[in-house]
Amino acid sequence: MDTIQDGGRYGHQHLGINPNGAMDRYAMQVANALVGNELNEAVIELHFPASVFMFSQPALIALSGADFSASINGEPVPNLHCIAVNKNDALQFHRPLHGARAYLAVRGGLEAIDWLQSKSTNLKAGVGGYKGRSLEKGDEIRIKRKEETLPFLKEEEFKVLPWSADIKFCENTKELLVLPGSEWDRLTGEAKDLFISTPFIVTKQSDRMGYRLLNNPLQAVTNEEMISSAVCFGTIQLLPDGKLIVLMADHQTAGGYPKVATVITAHHSRLAQLKAGDGIWFRLADHATAEEMLGRQQQHLQQLQNACILKLQNYLYAPIH
Amino acid sequence: MNTTGFPYRIFPLGDSAITIDFGNCIDEAINENVIQQFNKIRQDPFPGFIEALPSYSALTLFYDPVLLRKTIPAGTTAYEWVKSKAAEILQDLTATESPAARFFKIPVCYDTNWAKDLSALAMAKNLDIEEVVHIHTTTIYKVFMLGFLPGFPYMGEVDKRIEMPRKTQPHSILSGSVGIAGRQTGIYPMDSPGGWQIIGRTPLKLFDSSKEESSLLKTGDRVEFYSISKEDFDTIKEAEDKNRES
Numbered sequence: 270m271d272t273i274q275d276g277g278r279y280g281h282q283h284l285g286i287n288p289n290g291a292m293d294r295y296a297m298q299v300a301n302a303l304v305g306n307e308l309n310e311a312v313i314e315l316h317f318p319a320s321v322f323m324f325s326q327p328a329l330i331a332l333s334g335a336d337f338s339a340s341i342n343g344e345p346v347p348n349l350h351c352i353a354v355n356k357n358d359a360l361q362f363h364r365p366l367h368g369a370r371a372y373l374a375v376r377g378g379l380e381a382i383d384w385l386q387s388k389s390t391n392l393k394a395g396v397g398g399y400k401g402r403s404l405e406k407g408d409e410i411r412i413k414r415k416e417e418t419l420p421f422l423k424e425e426e427f428k429v430l431p432w433s434a435d436i437k438f439c440e441n442t443k444e445l446l447v448l449p450g451s452e453w454d455r456l457t458g459e460a461k462d463l464f465i466s467t468p469f470i471v472t473k474q475s476d477r478m479g480y481r482l483l484n485n486p487l488q489a490v491t492n493e494e495m496i497s498s499a500v501c502f503g504t505i506q507l508l509p510d511g512k513l514i515v516l517m518a519d520h521q522t523a524g525g526y527p528k529v530a531t532v533i534t535a536h537h538s539r540l541a542q543l544k545a546g547d548g549i550w551f552r553l554a555d556h557a558t559a560e561e562m563l564g565r566q567q568q569h570l571q572q573l574q575n576a577c578i579l580k581l582q583n584y585l586y587a588p589i590h
Numbered sequence: 591m592n593t594t595g596f597p598y599r600i601f602p603l604g605d606s607a608i609t610i611d612f613g614n615c616i617d618e619a620i621n622e623n624v625i626q627q628f629n630k631i632r633q634d635p636f637p638g639f640i641e642a643l644p645s646y647s648a649l650t651l652f653y654d655p656v657l658l659r660k661t662i663p664a665g666t667t668a669y670e671w672v673k674s675k676a677a678e679i680l681q682d683l684t685a686t687e688s689p690a691a692r693f694f695k696i697p698v699c700y701d702t703n704w705a706k707d708l709s710a711l712a713m714a715k716n717l718d719i720e721e722v723v724h725i726h727t728t729t730i731y732k733v734f735m736l737g738f739l740p741g742f743p744y745m746g747e748v749d750k751r752i753e754m755p756r757k758t759q760p761h762s763i764l765s766g767s768v769g770i771a772g773r774q775t776g777i778y779p780m781d782s783p784g785g786w787q788i789i790g791r792t793p794l795k796l797f798d799s800s801k802e803e804s805s806l807l808k809t810g811d812r813v814e815f816y817s818i819s820k821e822d823f824d825t826i827k828e829a830e831d832k833n834r835e836s
Contacts, residue, residue: 279652283641285738285805448604496616497738499648522738523645531603531605556667560605560659563605563656564656
């Protein structure tokens with residue numbers, strides 16, 4: 270399932286409109302930085318098997334996030350580079366090597382339905398992105414920038430520009446830092462121990478709404494019914510059978526299951542790249558750590574964005590390559 | 591405890607939100623207080639504030655911790671700062687201009703064609719179908735919150751005589767379906783899987799993304815249902831669909 274997503278739709282959760290947006294927002298922002306876009310510009314989020322894209326005009330693109338062994342016209346191309354593509358070039362994805370979600374950014378951004386200040390696809394309301402739905406064969410997505418002038422690009426070739434973002438997605442470590450939630454103390458002492466000392470397996474019942482985890486059931490000290498209240502991306506809820514579910518980008522705005530913990534924002538990228546069968550470990554963190562990690566991540570993005578703008582300027586407007 | 595008399599507790603919801611919890615309950619006065627605080631905070635947002643989400647008995651504040659930390663003393667976490675800011679806001683007893691509650695009369699066709707679970711509910715409650723409809727249409731409900739789906743109203747309270755727990759397995763439910771879950775009643779704005787007991791269907795559009803006010807109902811609104819025939823349902827629905835196309 271491939272959809273158009275951006276940094277998310279905020280300010281409307283009180284109407285039941287959830288934020289949507291890219292699952293791996295960090296990877297999306299890296300892809301945008303590489304092509305010199307605003308960090309939250311709309312991109313295409315890809316799940317394997319992903320669509321094949323045919324370009325009808327020259328463009329500068331970048332791939333980020335999961336590695337689906339991409340190729341252009343049959344020749345392998347790397348993630349985390351800016352790539353100049355020509356008219357009639359075909360981009361396709363062959364094997365899911367690492368991670369679960371790849372991002373395709375195009376310099377200038379994509380023309381998409383803007384709803385409530387966001388181009389993210391809301392599948393429930395059928396609005397935003399491309400006709401409010403996931404992409405289908407034959408769809409034509411327009412690039413906002415009319416025509417890319419790429420004097421260095423000879424006819425019938427594409428070019429991988431000679432620099433890349435030094436970022437590792439889908440690292441081997443599957444440790445996720447979490448902050449305890451409002452119902453953390455509903456877990457028995459033994460359940461708390463299990464929570465932080467045993468692996469949880471991501472099951473096939475996992476999608477943009479949430480991941481169901483496989484684990485030894487966690488016992489609660491009470492099964493008192495909960496009244497619905499706000500949840501968010503990364504919230505870990507305890508289901509009545511003692512299993513856990515982690516909420517993702519298309520989560521409902523409110524939920525009635527106990528919220529035992531929430532994955533810190535700096536680890537949402539790691540979380541978003543998990544696929545069925547992956548084992549993960551939860552570790553407790555504190556707010557200072559969570560906030561500082563997020564601050565460093567954003568600082569790094571800012572630096573990457575600035576560096577890419579300079580590199581692109583020098584490359585695109587230099588006389589000879 | 592704040593001076594308005596509503597005791598509360600504050601919990602973190604991850605590193606970018608806090609929830610002010612006034613007690614795990616369905617209570618009109620508490621919900622009214624939640625809506626008051628929601629309006630107050632939106633009128634005077636703090637640095638880094640993103641949005642607020644009112645629910646039955648809690649208010650959640652979403653914020654950008656990195657942005658906020660640029661404006662607060664070094665060494666303070668954004669969480670600690672928002673927590674004490676929330677306490678400060680709750681202390682402030684200045685009355686806020688809350689928009690007046692609006693009143694809606696919503697037509698519902700209780701024909702068993704649309705009301706898949708109505709007969710079973712009536713049977714379980716030892717009532718005639720007509721009695722269930724009468725009880726459902728003679729209560730004025732309050733919209734306590736919106737959630738689950740865009741524009742989905744959680745309304746209460748349903749008369750004890752027709753309360754019914756939600757189903758154990760979700761079913762596919764048509765847009766406009768009116769359901770009961772415990773002492774709550776709600777309307778599905780769009781086709782969706784769901785577990786509420788379906789007792790009727792309204793031809794009205796609860797949610798229309800092409801409109802500036804996309805959701806028909808807002809938190810705090812009052813709703814009364816009235817029973818319509820199958821024919822009326824078709825006539826109103828046709829008009830609603832036309833209205834959308836134009």
